[in-house]
Amino acid sequence: MSRAADASRPHRPCPARHLLPPHGFRVRPRKRKSLEAAIPAAALLPFGVCGLRRRGEAGQAPPPPLPAPLAFSSAGPSPLASAMHPVFQSSRRDFTFGPWKLSAARTHIMKSAQAERLADELHMPSLPEMMFGDNILRIQHDRGFGIEFNATDALKCVNNCQGMIKVACAEEWQESRSETEHTKEVVKPYDWTYTTDYKGTLLGDTATLKVVPTTEHINTEKLKAREQIMFFEEVLLFEDELHDHGVSSLSVKIRVMPSSFFVLLRFFLRVDGVLIRMNDTRLHHEADKAYMLREYTSRESKISSLKHVPPSLFTEPNEISQYLPIKETICEKLEFPEKLEPKPEASLETMCVKSK
Numbered sequence: 001m002s003r004a005a006d007a008s009r010p011h012r013p014c015p016a017r018h019l020l021p022p023h024g025f026r027v028r029p030r031k032r033k034s035l036e037a038a039i040p041a042a043a044l045l046p047f048g049v050c051g052l053r054r055r056g057e058a059g060q061a062p063p064p065p066l067p068a069p070l071a072f073s074s075a076g077p078s079p080l081a082s083a084m085h086p087v088f089q090s091s092r093r094d095f096t097f098g099p100w101k102l103s104a105a106r107t108h109i110m111k112s113a114q115a116e117r118l119a120d121e122l123h124m125p126s127l128p129e130m131m132f133g134d135n136i137l138r139i140q141h142d143r144g145f146g147i148e149f150n151a152t153d154a155l156k157c158v159n160n161c162q163g164m165i166k167v168a169c170a171e172e173w174q175e176s177r178s179e180t181e182h183t184k185e186v187v188k189p190y191d192w193t194y195t196t197d198y199k200g201t202l203l204g205d206t207a208t209l210k211v212v213p214t215t216e217h218i219n220t221e222k223l224k225a226r227e228q229i230m231f232f233e234e235v236l237l238f239e240d241e242l243h244d245h246g247v248s249s250l251s252v253k254i255r256v257m258p259s260s261f262f263v264l265l266r267f268f269l270r271v272d273g274v275l276i277r278m279n280d281t282r283l284h285h286e287a288d289k290a291y292m293l294r295e296y297t298s299r300e301s302k303i304s305s306l307k308h309v310p311p312s313l314f315t316e317p318n319e320i321s322q323y324l325p326i327k328e329t330i331c332e333k334l335e336f337p338e339k340l341e342p343k344p345e346a347s348l349e350t351m352c353v354k355s356k
Contacts, residue, residue: 095231097256098287099142104233104254107134122155128194128240128248135235137252138203139263145204145337147283147292149252149265151237154198158191193269194240194248199281199296200265207337209292214333218284218293223262231256246270247315260286268317275302276314278321283334292334299324 090107110118110133119127132151140146202208234253241247252265263283270276277300285292301324306314313319 093231093233095256097231097261100146100261101138101140101142102231102254102256102261103136103138103140104235105134105136106235107132110134118152122158124155124158127155128238130236130239132235132237135237137233137235137254137263139254139261140203141336143204143207143337145202145207145209147200147202147209147334149198149200149235149237149263151250153201154196154237154250154267155194157196157198158194193242193271193277194238194250195269195277195279196250196267197279197296197298198250198265198267199294200283202334209334209336212333212335214293214331216293216333217331218282218295222260222286223284227257227259229255229257231261242271246272246274260284266317270314273303275300276306276320276324278317278324280321290336294332294334296328296330296332297326298328300327301325 090105092103092105095102110127110131114133115127115131118131118133119125136148136150138146138148140148202211232253232255234251237250237252239247239249246269248267248269250265250267252263254261254263261284263281265281265283267277267279269278278298280295280297280299282295282297283292299321303314306320306323309320309323313323
């Protein structure tokens with residue numbers, strides 16, 4: 001074709017001219033892969049699965065099934081689904097420490113209907129978002145007396161008559177709605193932080209532990225000694241996020257050593273931008289003693305007084321506790337009933353039973 005004829009044709013610029021190699025370079029053509037080579041072997045399944053079949057295999061048997069890790073049965077949940085969404089199972093663990101039976105039960109969150117009934121009984125507008133009514137830690141002697149920790153009795157100790165804590169944005173919220181009618185309604189006193197000074201529930205009908213004030217403190221140096229931990233359990237009793245303004249939680253944990261057992265019941269409250277509060281109840285019993293020591297400590301501080309503390313510690317109860325001043329301390333002895341001698345060999349007779 002002549003240049004004149006070629007010039008008469010409209011010029012069509014190459015849309016990918018900037019992708020062409022520079023002059024003088026030679027591009028080696030790539031070998032085109034076949035369709036079968038481009039498709040993974042696992043995708044070449046019979047019709048009805050992905051609509052592909054190998055050429056020339058019309059009358060042959062279908063390919064073998066996928067490997068076991070990828071072949072999920074419709075009879076039950078897949079292993080992958082179970083790993084991504086683990087199913088919670090209620091558990092109960094029992095441990096025998098001499099004449100004492102220690103029981104820790106962890107179950108599901110209380111159902112809404114049960115929570116509403118309990119709230120009416122406690123004269124509270126609502127209960128914590130996560131209320132574990134059947135979670136319990138019980139320490140009971142073979143003669144029937146002892147002590148236990150549960151969420152229902154803890155909420156009975158919430159003081160609904162004390163001054164309510166306002167969140168950091170409460171004043172701005174009230175000013176912006178000062179003209180509305182609902183702010184003029186009378187609200188029943190209600191501690192929405194669920195602050196409790198609960199120290200446990202005493203057990204026993206005919207024989208119970210006798211609570212006596214004392215100046216004796218728990219020997220923390222003994223607790224720091226290296227001993228084998230034969231039993232440990234932590235039970236969450238309730239938790240609430242305070243409508244995204246912080247957290248309020250109550251939990252109890254126990255550890256058993258050859259010479260003693262130690263319990264920590266902790267109420268932790270953090271109202272963002274306002275304050276941090278912590279009520280701890282510690283219980284310690286040595287196998288050769290005829291009593292338990294119980295210490296209750298209440299700590300509290302406003303956030304404005306913690307400017308020297310890294311904010312990252314505000315969410316760590318174990319770390320922030322040393323910066324909170326003590327507001328109240330109560331030391332008590334829980335004496336065993338009369339004519340009851342402790343068994344020195346108690347620490348040697350231990351047994352752990354785990355059941356679900």
